[in-house]
Amino acid sequence: MEIVKFKSEVQTLKKFFELYCKNKHTNQENVTHILRYINEDIKVELYLCKECFENINYSFNRLLECPHEEKPRCRTCPNPCYEKKQWKEVAKIMRYSGVSLGLTRINKKFKSIFKKQ
Numbered sequence: 001m002e003i004v005k006f007k008s009e010v011q012t013l014k015k016f017f018e019l020y021c022k023n024k025h026t027n028q029e030n031v032t033h034i035l036r037y038i039n040e041d042i043k044v045e046l047y048l049c050k051e052c053f054e055n056i057n058y059s060f061n062r063l064l065e066c067p068h069e070e071k072p073r074c075r076t077c078p079n080p081c082y083e084k085k086q087w088k089e090v091a092k093i094m095r096y097s098g099v100s101l102g103l104t105r106i107n108k109k110f111k112s113i114f115k116k117q
Contacts, residue, residue: 006037016097021052
């Protein structure tokens, strides 16, 4: 996977996990996490509770070890690397955050339409 694609995947995970954690948990703290990918260090600033940090760290590790040159969506991957328990937890987070982000976009579009009038 190219470094640009890897960074995009990392930012997507960050956005989804932080939104979920902000709305569902307390005791978040700032954590700087360094990921090493193709001889490059990628610095990721996270604001998560310990549980969500453990989950995102697991996801980062799966991403780092993904054997596919063109990364498929994990749910359609022919060789899933997530353990069942972690897969269910990450799927829950992605589903929640995806819906929340979608509703936020729709809300912004409505507001921008009505501001024009």
